[in-house]
Amino acid sequence: xxxxxxxxxxxxxxxxxxxxxxxxxxxxxxxxxxxxxxxxxxxxxxxxxxxxxxxxxxxxxxxxxxxxxxxxxxxxxxxxxxxxxxxxxxxxxxxxxxxxxxxxxxxxxxxxx
Amino acid sequence: xxxxxxxxxxxxxxxxxxxxxxxxxxxxxxxxxxxxxxxxxxxxxxxxxxxxxxxxxxxxxxxxxxxxxxxxxxxxxxxxxxxxxxxxxxxxxxxxxxxxxxxxxxxxxxxxxx
Numbered sequence: 001x002x003x004x005x006x007x008x009x010x011x012x013x014x015x016x017x018x019x020x021x022x023x024x025x026x027x028x029x030x031x032x033x034x035x036x037x038x039x040x041x042x043x044x045x046x047x048x049x050x051x052x053x054x055x056x057x058x059x060x061x062x063x064x065x066x067x068x069x070x071x072x073x074x075x076x077x078x079x080x081x082x083x084x085x086x087x088x089x090x091x092x093x094x095x096x097x098x099x100x101x102x103x104x105x106x107x108x109x110x111x112x113x
Numbered sequence: 114x115x116x117x118x119x120x121x122x123x124x125x126x127x128x129x130x131x132x133x134x135x136x137x138x139x140x141x142x143x144x145x146x147x148x149x150x151x152x153x154x155x156x157x158x159x160x161x162x163x164x165x166x167x168x169x170x171x172x173x174x175x176x177x178x179x180x181x182x183x184x185x186x187x188x189x190x191x192x193x194x195x196x197x198x199x200x201x202x203x204x205x206x207x208x209x210x211x212x213x214x215x216x217x218x219x220x221x222x223x224x225x226x227x
Contacts, residue, residue: 042202043157048213100147101147103159
């Protein structure tokens with residue numbers, strides 16, 4: 001079974017631009033969560049989607065948004081990029097029922113200049 | 114690969130020895146815990162989990178211990194191998210916070226010495 005895939009793997013953007021990252025979960029998984037990983041703050045939860053609905057949200061500004069499609073694929077968008085948004089963005093997929101196990105993709109490395 | 118954390122605590126262990134990685138979790142309401150391994154350039158990899166109604170759980174070469182009294186979690190790796198070199202994170206899920214809304218620890222870098 002294929003794992004979680006994320007595209008693109010690397011991205012360089014300029015401050016003020018916006019970016020969209022994509023995540024394809026493991027086949028059969030209906031929940032997709034997004035995390036931001038930085039050396040200073042570690043892994044921080046952004047949001048989680050299940051059946052095309054945002055089910056949980058972390059403490060990030062409204063510039064960070066996401067969506068999920070009917071095939072469970074998810075995208076996250078960051079608008080008006082700031083230098084501090086430079087990070088590894090990870091998505092994780094889960095079955096979405098009472099199973100708590102979460103499987104991560106390789107991440108998208110975003111650099112904002 | 115990218116640096117997961119510039120100032121992570123580091124545990125150096127001789128190949129073949131046992132490793133013990135510790136984690137102090139933050140929320141006494143947490144009822145589910147996961148240990149992850151992250152190698153350079155990769156996303157975190159699920160190792161083992163434990164629910165709060167258990168004190169110990171064993172997997173292949175790994176054991177997780179949970180002490181709810183002092184909010185402490187540990188990961189024991191038996192017969193540590195070079196391939197175990199990575200950063201290890203514990204993650205907690207506070208009851209009522211929402212499924213999959215995990216809080217991650219800062220991580221510990223494990224270095225296996227040949």
